[in-house]
Amino acid sequence: MRNRFQLESISAMLSLPMRNRPLSGLALAAVSIAACSAPSTPRSASPAPCATTPPRADWLDRSVSADERALRLIGALTQAEKLTVVTGYFGVQQEWNAYRFPEARPQSAGFVLGVPRVGLTAQWQCDAGSGVATQGVAPPELERTLLPSGILTASTWDPGLAERSGAMIGSEARASGFNVMLAGGVNLLREPGNGRNFEYGGEDPLLAGTMVGALVRGIQSNHIVATVKHFALNDQESGRRSVNVIIDEGAARLSDLLAFELAVERGEPGSVMCSYNAVNGAHACQNAWLLNDVLKRDWGFRGYVMADWGAQRDTVLDANHGLDQETGVSRAGEYQWLDKLAAAIHAGKVPAARLDDMVRRIVRTLIEKGAVDDAVRPSPIDFDAHAQVSQADAEGGIVLMKNEGVLPLAAAAKSIAVIGGHADRGVLTGGGSAQVYSPGGNAVPGLSPERWPGPVVYAPSSPLEALRAELPHATLGWNEGTDRAAAAALAARSEVAVVFVTQWTAESIDVPLTLPGEQDALVEAVARANRRTIVVLQTGGPVLMPWASRVSGIVEAWYPGSRGGRAIARVLSGAVNPSGHLPASFPKSLEQLPRSRTFGVGATPDVSFDVRYDEGAAVGYRWYDQRALEPLFPFGHGLSYTTFARDGLAARVEASELRVTFRVTNSGTRPGQDVAQIYVSPVAGGWESPKRLGAFAKLELAPGASREVSVTVEPRLLALWDAARHGFRIAAGQYRVTLASSARDPGQSVTLALAERLLPAGAGSASLPH
Numbered sequence: 001m002r003n004r005f006q007l008e009s010i011s012a013m014l015s016l017p018m019r020n021r022p023l024s025g026l027a028l029a030a031v032s033i034a035a036c037s038a039p040s041t042p043r044s045a046s047p048a049p050c051a052t053t054p055p056r057a058d059w060l061d062r063s064v065s066a067d068e069r070a071l072r073l074i075g076a077l078t079q080a081e082k083l084t085v086v087t088g089y090f091g092v093q094q095e096w097n098a099y100r101f102p103e104a105r106p107q108s109a110g111f112v113l114g115v116p117r118v119g120l121t122a123q124w125q126c127d128a129g130s131g132v133a134t135q136g137v138a139p140p141e142l143e144r145t146l147l148p149s150g151i152l153t154a155s156t157w158d159p160g161l162a163e164r165s166g167a168m169i170g171s172e173a174r175a176s177g178f179n180v181m182l183a184g185g186v187n188l189l190r191e192p193g194n195g196r197n198f199e200y201g202g203e204d205p206l207l208a209g210t211m212v213g214a215l216v217r218g219i220q221s222n223h224i225v226a227t228v229k230h231f232a233l234n235d236q237e238s239g240r241r242s243v244n245v246i247i248d249e250g251a252a253r254l255s256d257l258l259a260f261e262l263a264v265e266r267g268e269p270g271s272v273m274c275s276y277n278a279v280n281g282a283h284a285c286q287n288a289w290l291l292n293d294v295l296k297r298d299w300g301f302r303g304y305v306m307a308d309w310g311a312q313r314d315t316v317l318d319a320n321h322g323l324d325q326e327t328g329v330s331r332a333g334e335y336q337w338l339d340k341l342a343a344a345i346h347a348g349k350v351p352a353a354r355l356d357d358m359v360r361r362i363v364r365t366l367i368e369k370g371a372v373d374d375a376v377r378p379s380p381i382d383f384d385a386h387a388q389v390s391q392a393d394a395e396g397g398i399v400l401m402k403n404e405g406v407l408p409l410a411a412a413a414k415s416i417a418v419i420g421g422h423a424d425r426g427v428l429t430g431g432g433s434a435q436v437y438s439p440g441g442n443a444v445p446g447l448s449p450e451r452w453p454g455p456v457v458y459a460p461s462s463p464l465e466a467l468r469a470e471l472p473h474a475t476l477g478w479n480e481g482t483d484r485a486a487a488a489a490l491a492a493r494s495e496v497a498v499v500f501v502t503q504w505t506a507e508s509i510d511v512p513l514t515l516p517g518e519q520d521a522l523v524e525a526v527a528r529a530n531r532r533t534i535v536v537l538q539t540g541g542p543v544l545m546p547w548a549s550r551v552s553g554i555v556e557a558w559y560p561g562s563r564g565g566r567a568i569a570r571v572l573s574g575a576v577n578p579s580g581h582l583p584a585s586f587p588k589s590l591e592q593l594p595r596s597r598t599f600g601v602g603a604t605p606d607v608s609f610d611v612r613y614d615e616g617a618a619v620g621y622r623w624y625d626q627r628a629l630e631p632l633f634p635f636g637h638g639l640s641y642t643t644f645a646r647d648g649l650a651a652r653v654e655a656s657e658l659r660v661t662f663r664v665t666n667s668g669t670r671p672g673q674d675v676a677q678i679y680v681s682p683v684a685g686g687w688e689s690p691k692r693l694g695a696f697a698k699l700e701l702a703p704g705a706s707r708e709v710s711v712t713v714e715p716r717l718l719a720l721w722d723a724a725r726h727g728f729r730i731a732a733g734q735y736r737v738t739l740a741s742s743a744r745d746p747g748q749s750v751t752l753a754l755a756e757r758l759l760p761a762g763a764g765s766a767s768l769p770h
């Protein structure tokens, strides 16, 4: 059977769903590589023997620095052992995987052998950002707590909540025996149809970098390593291995790279995963500019760079251009390190010191993050407590987008029609390597695609049942939504109708922005029958809503996680006052986007094609602003059941930083949370677009209560990239500071003068020199 990468390429080439392709057998030699079997020189035909000298156990001495310990270990390792530490295998126990190490954890993403002779732990790697995933159709599934999708967590605008969520999934990774969690997806939402947008933090670098950084910090609080990915500009899945992204350096530094830079600074991830695509002509895992110059030199990144699964391509280029660990090796001979790297070192094409540097980075990270001294071992999980963490995340991030007095559902409502979206059984989850099976498994089995990047999985948390529990006095009628006339008839005889619509998205595919199937027609039919129609969306990213003006309420629930049904019901009933705000703009039509289609759909595998990001750093709201386009719903938008008043805006320079103060009052009658957004713009213009988000704060306020808030504007967001001076330069001049509730809210503004300031590349990094 072919592995998931081959399936992906074949289906891309033929533009057919993978499940339709006949699978011919591929002879795979099962090869076993033991810790010491890599030849130490290219000429030795037989594997090098394992070292027999006793290890320098002093590398385990906790009283010395991680750097010193790593150096001591390197001094004790043979070359074959070093090659072991930098080589990762596909971790799943599937027939096409030639490397079935007994020590690897079943269902996982990957595995790196340890060096037992010196007491160095193996590296057990699991996906991903919403919890401990089960690798593509590898039954029996691991059942683990499912967080809401990354884009929902970003919608909370609450880094503290993201950190708690990260701490929870990290603890499940540890308890499941994993010490490396491949979580921390921070690719910008540049292509609304990107099938992986659900894993990421939206379209704005400050919001995405802050939220993902917080998640990473939480994960690593469990003494394991988290991985920020996919570095970089991996903003579409179509042709992800062959697309070459073309972008100007300054634009990249102020958009996609800034999201990574902030996530790396704030989260201090142990590793960064380089992506499949090429950037300005060089594949990301062989891209010396991205890996050596930007990440390691400019940002002072101390951790290690791992390849996305199988993204290693060329022994010498990979090694010399900054890759530290190859991954996802699943077939004999299809690797770049091991004997091939030994040969390259022997031939003088890769310095031996580079191998030591790779090992140093990996081992030092494992020590610093705690994975060496606090070994992972499988242990019990408190699923009830963890479900509450997931629910709190969902309740903080579900976005109330439209409300014409129809929400919260009145306690007095007698009849409510609930329609569609399998709401009687569960909530949707995103597919691909990040697929987590919630306790209870898949509530709606058998939907296609059943194979990679499927299966389509619903977490067993029924919104319908939860609504019944929330609204015991109402009669809730159910219609599954396949018969529009019946659904409309139910809506017509109910006081209010709630229609659930879904869009499944997944790794390795991109999706149209139109809801699949007949869902738009279903909403239209129900809304015609009853104007008091509320649409609850479960989507991976923005979608088109041709019916938006004809319904009374719209709620974006993204993929809301293990307790998503309950969270949705509590937002609808008013038990929870919604406080999520959009981390991405919703277009009115495809014509509003920089690219109305995603390039590379059906591309021939391995035939490179270019995608030009001519919009540069004008991603999302910055693009709409630049073009004076009115989106359907703007970035930052989110309604509440209470109202907030904001006043007292003032801005001043304090110790070179731009400090902004203001007051927020809950002027309504319910407790609620406001998301105050600070946008900055040079009065004279000159940026890629009029304004950028410079700071934000989420505040909880009782009715009538006020709070004074003080935030600092991220200085890089006041600057342009100055290539000649290799840093971000804030131009002297007048700047406008706006306090608003979305990117389209005029809000209130003050202006002030800023002096010129140069922020050398990496100035924001708290990291020590690498």
Ligand code: BGC
Pocket: 109, 127, 128, 182, 229, 230, 308, 309, 433, 507
């Ligand atoms: C994905 C990564 C994932 C890895 C391991 C790759 O295909 O792009 O996000 O971590 O597989 O499953």
